[in-house]
Amino acid sequence: DQQVKQNSPSLSVQEGRISILNCDYTNSMFDYFLWYKKYPAEGPTFLISISSIKDKNEDGRFTVFLNKSAKHLSLHIVPSQPGDSAVYFCAATESYNTDKLIFGTGTRLQVFP
Amino acid sequence: NAGVTQTPKFQVLKTGQSMTLQCAQDMNHNSMYWYRQDPGMGLRLIYYSASEGTTDKGEVPNGYNVSRLNKREFSLRLESAAPSQTSVYFCASSERNTEAFFGQGTRLTVV
Numbered sequence: 359d360q361q362v363k364q365n366s367p368s369l370s371v372q373e374g375r376i377s378i379l380n381c382d383y384t385n386s387m388f389d390y391f392l393w394y395k396k397y398p399a400e401g402p403t404f405l406i407s408i409s410s411i412k413d414k415n416e417d418g419r420f421t422v423f424l425n426k427s428a429k430h431l432s433l434h435i436v437p438s439q440p441g442d443s444a445v446y447f448c449a450a451t452e453s454y455n456t457d458k459l460i461f462g463t464g465t466r467l468q469v470f471p
Numbered sequence: 472n473a474g475v476t477q478t479p480k481f482q483v484l485k486t487g488q489s490m491t492l493q494c495a496q497d498m499n500h501n502s503m504y505w506y507r508q509d510p511g512m513g514l515r516l517i518y519y520s521a522s523e524g525t526t527d528k529g530e531v532p533n534g535y536n537v538s539r540l541n542k543r544e545f546s547l548r549l550e551s552a553a554p555s556q557t558s559v560y561f562c563a564s565s566e567r568n569t570e571a572f573f574g575q576g577t578r579l580t581v582v
Binding site: 362454461 | 513516519563
């Protein structure tokens, strides 16, 4: 049973527009969430995180929103750039224990000119 | 900055062969991990080591063994490779309860 779900396998966005990547989770004990970005033939790199005591966290062009009641988080990228084209994974864990991250299946974002 | 280094980058094995994937980190992290990535499955944790001298099973440990040789190095061994172990393997490291840093991956094919 997939505890972290990314239901959109792919997303295509025009350069300069907003990209919204979604992630749903089923375990109400999850309290720490992370987004990773992965380019082909490279390992994932950390992008941004949010703890359950917040509902929003921003870092430059990247903002993560958390809706605990809906068990949903989203990553907003504004404005989108061609270099943002990558696979994005969300991950979640309980008790802030990053030894046991549960990853979603990923969303492939393509930003076109 | 080397970060997390994995070797080899590519490997083809025959069913039943054994091999060890090597991983080293130079960030003085306590925790190290082995993940596998399969199409449509995301990243799944195979084994992790929260500190030198300790190892624990993750979500998909069957068919694998690990060794935390020292604080820097964490190896993954396939004793008898099976086609189901065809995957991309990532090693990662982190400090306690912080984000993990990943290596570039090892693409393993078992024929």
